[in-house]
Amino acid sequence: MSSYYTDNNIKDQSVIGSSTASDETRILFFEINDNDSTKFYSAYHDEDFVYELPESDIYQPLFIHDNKRDSKLEKSISTALENLQYNYPYNKKIKNRLLDLIDIDEMEDWEAKPSLGSIKYFIGFINAYKPKYPDIVISPQGNTKVEWYTNNDNLFTIEFFPNGDCRFLCFSTNLHNPERVNRISGQITVDTLDDYLEKKQIKRLTLI
Amino acid sequence: MIDIPKNHNVGRYCSKRTITESGRISSAAFDIYPKDDGYLSVNHLEKIDLDTSKQINYLRKYYIQKILRGKTPKKNGAKIAMLNVNNTYNLINNNPSTTAILKFIDKCTKDDHSYAGIYGIEIDDQIVSQLLAQAVYESHELLASTVINAPFSYISPHHLSLHENIP
Numbered sequence: 001m002s003s004y005y006t007d008n009n010i011k012d013q014s015v016i017g018s019s020t021a022s023d024e025t026r027i028l029f030f031e032i033n034d035n036d037s038t039k040f041y042s043a044y045h046d047e048d049f050v051y052e053l054p055e056s057d058i059y060q061p062l063f064i065h066d067n068k069r070d071s072k073l074e075k076s077i078s079t080a081l082e083n084l085q086y087n088y089p090y091n092k093k094i095k096n097r098l099l100d101l102i103d104i105d106e107m108e109d110w111e112a113k114p115s116l117g118s119i120k121y122f123i124g125f126i127n128a129y130k131p132k133y134p135d136i137v138i139s140p141q142g143n144t145k146v147e148w149y150t151n152n153d154n155l156f157t158i159e160f161f162p163n164g165d166c167r168f169l170c171f172s173t174n175l176h177n178p179e180r181v182n183r184i185s186g187q188i189t190v191d192t193l194d195d196y197l198e199k200k201q202i203k204r205l206t207l208i
Numbered sequence: 209m210i211d212i213p214k215n216h217n218v219g220r221y222c223s224k225r226t227i228t229e230s231g232r233i234s235s236a237a238f239d240i241y242p243k244d245d246g247y248l249s250v251n252h253l254e255k256i257d258l259d260t261s262k263q264i265n266y267l268r269k270y271y272i273q274k275i276l277r278g279k280t281p282k283k284n285g286a287k288i289a290m291l292n293v294n295n296t297y298n299l300i301n302n303n304p305s306t307t308a309i310l311k312f313i314d315k316c317t318k319d320d321h322s323y324a325g326i327y328g329i330e331i332d333d334q335i336v337s338q339l340l341a342q343a344v345y346e347s348h349e350l351l352a353s354t355v356i357n358a359p360f361s362y363i364s365p366h367h368l369s370l371h372e373n374i375p
Contacts, residue, residue, distance in 0.1 A: 101225055111223060135228035139236045147234060152342045157235065157334070169235070169334040183305035185334040 076116050077102055083123050090133040094126065097136050098144075112142035117162025119144050121190050125160070129197060153181045156202050158193070166190050170202055212312040214294035218250035218324055219263065221271045222347075224285035233289050233347055238340035240329045247325030248340075252314060253290070255322040264288065264348050270320075271350060286350040289341075296326075296343040300336060308336045 081095045088094075102114040122144040125131075134146035145159040157169040167187045174180040188196075196202055212218065222237035240248055251270070253263045267288050276284075293312045301309050310328040317323055329336050 097229065111225065135230070135232070135234065137228060137234045137236045138225040139239055140223070140226075141239075141241060145234070145236050147228070149228075149232070155338070157338070159236075159334075167332070167334060169338055171338065181305075183335050187332070 073113060073116060074102065077114065077119055080116065080120050080123060083127070085127050085130075088126065088130050093133060094136065101136065101138050111138075111140055114138055115142040115144070115162045118142065118160040121160040121162070121164060121166070122146065125158070125190060125193070160190065164189050164191070166193065168193070168196060170196070172202070210314040212252055212293050212314055212324055213254075214297065215292075216312075217253045217290055217292050218312060218326075219253055219267050220248065220250045220289045220291070221267075221275055221350075222287045222289050227285055227287055231287075231347075233287060233341050233344055235334065235337040235341045237289065238329075238337040240331055240333075240337070242331060246329075247313070247315075247327045248329065250291070250312070250324050250326055251320075251322040252312075252316075252324040253322070255314075255316070266322075268348075268350060284351050288348045288350060289344040290346040290348070291340070291343050292345055295345065296340065299343050300339050303339065306333065306335045306339070308333060310336075 078099070081098060084091045084094060098119065132148060134148050137145050137147070139145050139159060143159050143161055145157065147155060147157045149155045153171055153173055155169075155171050157167075159167040161167070165187055166189070167185070169185040170182070172182050174182050220237070222233050226234050226237035228234055238248060240246075251267060253260075256263045256266045271286075271288065276286075296310065296312075300306060308328050308330060310326055313325050313327055315323045315325050326340075329340075
């Protein structure tokens with residue numbers, strides 16, 4: 001859509017609905033093409049802002065929103081989380097955090113669904129090492145990524161892949177030259193993380 | 209391809225899934241994948257407006273429309289990360305921990321005059337992703353007006369004149 005529109009001037013399209021939030025109005029309109037296909041658009045405007053949609057963007061009608069909820073995946077992930085050991089002090093906190101992150105309803109179109117395999121390897125890691133509570137995020141690829149962050153110069157990150165590989169990243173102050181920062185990264189299998197976790201500085205960051 | 213001036217700034221959309229519980233933008237927000245065509249998408253703030261509040265207002269609406277497809281979620285948690293070009297260059301391009309040489313390139317289109325890209329990031333270069341997260345000087349909630357100042361020790365770009373002609 002290349003036409004500019006204002007409150008009372010919409011060229012080439014027809015308004016089929018609008019809704020008003022606190023400070024802006026959302027307009028839904030459509031365009032019927034020569035081949036009888038219909039393109040839907042939505043747009044915002046308020047007093048000092050007129051939004052012009054890119055021509056390449058074709059919006060699905062808001063009222064026929066594609067339901068992406070995958071209850072089977074959510075159930076599988078919930079079941080996998082039951083395998084977290086009861087005596088781990090952050091058991092409940094990790095469950096709640098992951099369940100919040102895997103809310104498919106809030107997932108964005110371009111993001112991959114959370115990977116069940118990645119979560120399983122993460123749980124296996126937690127059960128084996130019982131580390132300090134990490135920051136948990138999901139990568140755009142859907143992998144579970146955890147981070148123990150003290151400051152910009154002292155952190156340890158692991159991204160769990162569904163095939164048992166993981167990527168790690170470690171920033172730590174150089175003990176011999178405290179003004180320098182050691183930065184190490186790599187990709188290994190989860191079962192060889194041992195070699196790295198035993199290192200003094202990583203142990204200090206991650207383990208209880 | 210036009211380089212964005214060093215004293216200018218860019219904004220990047222960071223999804224809820226890449227934000228930690230404490231509100232910190234994690235390196236996952238700056239991970240690059242093959243589908244990204246070799247660059248991270250950002251918006252050139254000075255092309256939107258010279259006024260920061262107008263920049264944020266524009267990006268909020270733009271990202272809700274472009275990325276959230278017009279859905280205005282009741283709660284979202286996504287953020288807009290702000291990076292200064294010169295500070296990011298200083299943090300990464302001269303860093304012995306990585307061989308990456310970043311470039312902020314203007315990629316404006318007729319549909320999005322502020323569209324830009326960060327080039328020079330290798331896939332799997334976690335160090336650069338982490339350093340980019342650390343280069344964020346300010347972040348804004350997508351759905352609220354909260355401004356969170358990151359623990360960033362570099363000179364805030366607000367101390368630089370937007371009109372200063374730094375090559």
